Amino acid sequence: MYIKFWRLRNYPLYPMDWPVVGMLPSLVANLHNFHDELTVVLATNGCNFKARGPVASGMRFFVTAEPANVRHIFTSNHANYPKGEDFAEIFDIFSGTIFTIDGEAGRQHRAMFQNILSNPRLLALMASCCRDKVVNGLLPFLTRMGSTRTTFDMQDLITRLVFDLTATPIFGVDPGCLSISMPSIHVATAMDTFMEVGLFRHTMPACFWKVMRRLNIGPERKLAMAETVMHAFIREMTEKSKARCADLLDDVLAMDIISANPSVGRDDVLLRNVLIVHMIAGRDTVGTTLPWVFYNLARNPRVVSCIRKELAPIASLKATALASNSISSVVVFDPKETEHLVYLQAALLESLRLYPPGPIERKVVLADDVLPSGHQLCSGETILISIYAMGRMESLWGKDCHVYRPERWLSEDGAKLRYVPSNKFMAFNTGPRMCLGKDIAIAQMKTIVAAVVWNFDMEVLEGQSIEPKLSCILQLKNGLMMMVKQRE
Numbered sequence: 333m334y335i336k337f338w339r340l341r342n343y344p345l346y347p348m349d350w351p352v353v354g355m356l357p358s359l360v361a362n363l364h365n366f367h368d369e370l371t372v373v374l375a376t377n378g379c380n381f382k383a384r385g386p387v388a389s390g391m392r393f394f395v396t397a398e399p400a401n402v403r404h405i406f407t408s409n410h411a412n413y414p415k416g417e418d419f420a421e422i423f424d425i426f427s428g429t430i431f432t433i434d435g436e437a438g439r440q441h442r443a444m445f446q447n448i449l450s451n452p453r454l455l456a457l458m459a460s461c462c463r464d465k466v467v468n469g470l471l472p473f474l475t476r477m478g479s480t481r482t483t484f485d486m487q488d489l490i491t492r493l494v495f496d497l498t499a500t501p502i503f504g505v506d507p508g509c510l511s512i513s514m515p516s517i518h519v520a521t522a523m524d525t526f527m528e529v530g531l532f533r534h535t536m537p538a539c540f541w542k543v544m545r546r547l548n549i550g551p552e553r554k555l556a557m558a559e560t561v562m563h564a565f566i567r568e569m570t571e572k573s574k575a576r577c578a579d580l581l582d583d584v585l586a587m588d589i590i591s592a593n594p595s596v597g598r599d600d601v602l603l604r605n606v607l608i609v610h611m612i613a614g615r616d617t618v619g620t621t622l623p624w625v626f627y628n629l630a631r632n633p634r635v636v637s638c639i640r641k642e643l644a645p646i647a648s649l650k651a652t653a654l655a656s657n658s659i660s661s662v663v664v665f666d667p668k669e670t671e672h673l674v675y676l677q678a679a680l681l682e683s684l685r686l687y688p689p690g691p692i693e694r695k696v697v698l699a700d701d702v703l704p705s706g707h708q709l710c711s712g713e714t715i716l717i718s719i720y721a722m723g724r725m726e727s728l729w730g731k732d733c734h735v736y737r738p739e740r741w742l743s744e745d746g747a748k749l750r751y752v753p754s755n756k757f758m759a760f761n762t763g764p765r766m767c768l769g770k771d772i773a774i775a776q777m778k779t780i781v782a783a784v785v786w787n788f789d790m791e792v793l794e795g796q797s798i799e800p801k802l803s804c805i806l807q808l809k810n811g812l813m814m815m816v817k818q819r820e
């Protein structure tokens with residue numbers, strides 16, 4: 333009674349803080365709708381609140397969606413807010429890589445990736461892989477589905493596409509997930525497991541999941557099996573990569589990683605983990621974003637028309653060339669052709685605002701500090717930054733913050749993209765650890781979305797339940813059933 337009264341008086345929508353068990357029951361009860369619940373709580377509590385786990389668990393959280401705090405944590409005082417040891421333990425499969433390390437070692441890994449991801453030869457290889465997969469995998473599949481009016485799971489399709497186009501430049505070998513036989517995608521499923529069990533570990537006191545790991549039960553058993561699958565895949569692909577002729581080997585990203593960092597041997601555990609992280613960085617992000625993009629587009633025909641209007645001048649030039657060569661009627665757009673298309677980019681950013689693939693960032697406090705919001709933080713406390721909630725705050729995006737409206741990213745005349753600071757739009761992170769693959773990701777997504785939107789009308793099947801999975805990434809729990817029709 334007292335707790336209820338205290339809660340209503342002080343914080344209208346604060347998660348219930350029970351004696352002994354803390355806020356754990358509230359968390360578990362709302363887990364199915366976690367991100368939306370968190371958004372409401374943050375919106376009604378001025379973008380910040382503190383939470384705690386069960387007594388003696390040591391779990392103390394500060395949750396924020398305030399850009400000034402984000403700037404302080406990620407940029408001005410970032411050395412005081414590492415990912416921390418708990419995070420590295422939770423994601424031990426990525427041990428020793430850029431995903432889990434902080435400080436000087438993190439800076440060195442970042443410099444290595446920066447070097448690799450700015451190599452024009454590799455960028456050209458990534459762009460041509462993406463185009464090949466669109467031409468030979470995605471469009472033929474959609475044409476078949478359209479001509480037979482068959483429904484299909486867009487998330488599964490995108491998972492296959494992005495898995496192939498991420499792995500091919502890394503190993504120089506196409507795993508062929510998006511091929512006519514549509515083979516089982518157990519490696520992609522294993523990668524999903526890393527993120528699902530990652531969330532489970534985040535919500536439990538560490539001692540709980542460590543005991544489960546030792547006993548090899550529950551989610552920990554599933555994780556151990558997923559690790560075995562992933563390691564076997566990396567071994568097999570590396571073998572296939574080595575079996576190709578020596579001069580071609582120089583063309584793949586795995587070799588770039590080795591030559592950029594001589595301490596990483598070809599068969600080393602660290603190399604294996606770095607390769608896994610590369611697969612995750614490319615696949616989990618673009619692969620998670622695109623189904624939401626198609627979901628938003630299918631429900632917003634006006635936006636689809638605006639994208640087609642922007643593509644039309646390029647497509648008409650291509651149509652003339654195609655007619656004279658009498659090749660297939662589908663049109664594919666190259667990265668150079670879509671680079672300057674601002675409306676298409678705004679449509680992607682708007683989807684990322686509402687559905688960021690990584691909905692939460694986690695940091696730990698090294699030394700006691702005071703945030704710009706006035707909140708005091710103690711050493712050892714964990715900070716959760718809800719990127720999902722930040723994209724839906726009325727105080728940041730206005731009254732129509734829940735509406736999918738790409739125009740908010742454009743200048744008055746629609747000719748340019750507006751500047752939006754990265755501490756307000758956090759999908760690609762902010763500060764010195766900002767995403768290194770942003771431009772690559774945007775270019776890949778433009779190629780894929782332009783090809784689909786130009787050649788097909790899309791429809792989301794009515795009556796399906798659209799909700800995020802319980803995972804560290806914002807995948808759709810039940811997939812996304814769609815139908816397409818090839819345009820005249």
Ligand code: HEM
Nearest residue numbers: 442445613614617618621690759760761765767768769773
């Ligand atoms: C929609 C696409 C993408 C989104 C939204 C995205 C988002 C992010 C975010 C939020 C982080 C910070 C992660 C963290 O430290 O907790 C990050 C880091 C990173 N991303 Fe991306 N990413 C995308 C695509 C890519 C792609 C395609 C690549 C590689 C080709 C890539 C490479 C990286 C790397 C290397 C880092 C580590 C940077 C560092 O820690 O210093 N990303 N990305």
